[in-house]
Structure formats: structure tokens, C-alpha cells
Amino acid sequence: MIFPILFSDEHFVAINKPPGILMHRTRISEDTVFVVQLLRDQLGQRVYPVHRLDRATSGVLIFGKNPESAGLLGEQVMDKSVEKKYLVVVRGWTPENGTIDYALDDPDSGKGRLPAVTHFSRIGTSEIDAPIGLRYKTARFSLVEARLETGRRHQIRKHFAHLNYPVIGDKRHGDVKQNTYFREVFDMKRMLLHAAELAFRHPYSGDATRIQAPVDEEFARALGITNLLSCLPEKLFEPEKI
Numbered sequence: 001m002i003f004p005i006l007f008s009d010e011h012f013v014a015i016n017k018p019p020g021i022l023m024h025r026t027r028i029s030e031d032t033v034f035v036v037q038l039l040r041d042q043l044g045q046r047v048y049p050v051h052r053l054d055r056a057t058s059g060v061l062i063f064g065k066n067p068e069s070a071g072l073l074g075e076q077v078m079d080k081s082v083e084k085k086y087l088v089v090v091r092g093w094t095p096e097n098g099t100i101d102y103a104l105d106d107p108d109s110g111k112g113r114l115p116a117v118t119h120f121s122r123i124g125t126s127e128i129d130a131p132i133g134l135r136y137k138t139a140r141f142s143l144v145e146a147r148l149e150t151g152r153r154h155q156i157r158k159h160f161a162h163l164n165y166p167v168i169g170d171k172r173h174g175d176v177k178q179n180t181y182f183r184e185v186f187d188m189k190r191m192l193l194h195a196a197e198l199a200f201r202h203p204y205s206g207d208a209t210r211i212q213a214p215v216d217e218e219f220a221r222a223l224g225i226t227n228l229l230s231c232l233p234e235k236l237f238e239p240e241k242i
Contacts, residue, residue, distance in 0.1 A: 001038055006060060007211045011069040011204055013047060014062040015039060016213040019190045023052045039063065050074050051082075054154065056169070059086070059195025060213040072203035077151070083199040086146045086156055087215065087236070089192035089226060090165040091175055093125045094142045100159040104152045117149035118159045124231025132181045139178075141168070143228045145196075156193060168192045168222070186225050190218050196236055212236065 003015035017035060024036045039047050047063035048070035064070025076082045098120055103113040123143045130139040142165065146156050154173065160166060161173040169179055169191035182188040199210040214236050215223070223229040 001033070002042060003035075003039055006213055007062070007209070011065055011202075012050075012062055012073065013039070013043065013065060014060055014198070014211045016216075017053055017058055017061040017195075018216060019056050019058045019218075022055050023049060035061065036063075051077050051151070053195055054193075056171075056191040057086075057193045057195060058190075058213075058216055058219065060198040060211050061195070062198060062211070069203065073200065076200050076203070080149065081201065083197070084148045084151075084195065085197040086148070087123075087194045087196045087219075087232075088144050088146055088156060088160065089168045089222060089228065090142050090144060090160050091140070091168065091178055092142065092165050093140050094120065094122050094144055094160075094163070094165050096122050100163060102159060102162050104155060104158055106152050114152060115150060116152045116155050116159065118156060119147045119149065121145045123233075124228055126227035126231075128225075128227055130181065130185075132178055141226045141228060143223070143226075143231050157191075168226075182222075182225075186222075188218070188222055188225065190222075192219060192222050194219055 006016055007014040022034050024034045036047060036049065047065060048067055050062050050064055050070050050073045053061055064073060100118040102116060104116040105112060106114045123145055125142050127138050127140045131137050132139045148155060157167050157170050157173045166174040168182060171179065194215055195213060197212050202209045212235055220229065223232055
């Protein structure tokens, strides 16, 4: 597997991570292929994660090329000065804008429930002739831009599920009927959550740096199925695949 390179200089490299692959080896998984090892082999040098994405999430993922650079950008992540934007397809029609302020358990910290805040803007809505639930003959969807103020595990997935707008394809927090329908009828197995943009102040040059990741072919197909493809910003198309 060769990762698309979105940004590279002497200090950092950013890739467009595909869904379905873990960041690194873990005791709770039998996977043998991981992002960190594959990227190291692709570049011929060690890389140091600045942040992470879940296995099922695609999109912008940045690494330091040395421990110092990773640490400097990691400090910006910790002080919330790094801007992260995600594209997400959810069940139902969300409000046009909103903030989800709902504390979440954070197993990584061991501190129990911690503050968690997600801001969102609705990009578009659709309705298709698909009797997914028992109550309606049609199904409604929203394409949403989510912006993280905090970075708890599965934050976007948990927050939209909390509002009863579950992420399509989310096996852990999503709608079982929706996921089953998408899998069996559309052969769609991925979760529709994509890290579309990462913006930060470059620790060495001081330049404002913005990295964008086009959606992959399968995400675009899902947008076509749900009649949301026309809502996708042009900058996030991948021309050679769409």
C-alpha cells in the first residue's frame, strides 16, 4: 500500500489515510499492517505521529520526521490551536448549525468523563426512496462539516449518536438497520467519516499551513447513493477517481 502524500517538507509529512487500517500495533488487534510501519517503509525513514485517526476514519494524518517536530506540532494540538475539519454523513436532517457540548468517557486518560465539544455546520440534505426503517418509505441524510474543539476518542461518532443523528456505517455507535441496509443493498461497508482538513501555524517557518484531503472513491460513491455528491465542495473531489 502506497499512501497519497498531501504535504511534505523537511519537518513533516501528511498523508491521506484510507479507512480500515490501524495507526500502529496494539494488543487488542491481530492486524499485521499499520500506518506507521507502512509510511516508514514508503519514505525510507522513521516517522512520529502528531495525532491519530480511528481505524474506520479516512483523511488527513500528519507525522513529524523527527521527534522534535512532532513534539512542537503536538503542543499545538494540545493547546487547541490546530484546526480540524471532518466530513460526515449522518441519518436524518440535522440543524443548519450547532454545538454539541456533551462530556464523554475517555478510556485513554483513565479520568472518566471529560468535557467534549463539537461544532458543526450542515452542508446539505437529501432524501432517497429507500425503506430502511419500518416507519417510513424514504430515508433522509445530512452531509455535515464537524469541527473539533476537544479530541476525545470517537468524539464525533458519539456526539452525533447522542443527538440521534448516527454516522452512517458506524458499527459501534450507529444505527444497525441503516448499516445493514447500506451493506446488503449497496455493498457499502465503510464508515462515512473523513478528516477533510488540518490547519496550523508551521512551528519552524511560522507560515499558516492548511492541508486538505480529497474524499476517496468509496466515500464519493456513498455520496452519490445518498444524493449528496453535488453538495461536496469541489476542493475535496479527487478528479482521477470521480
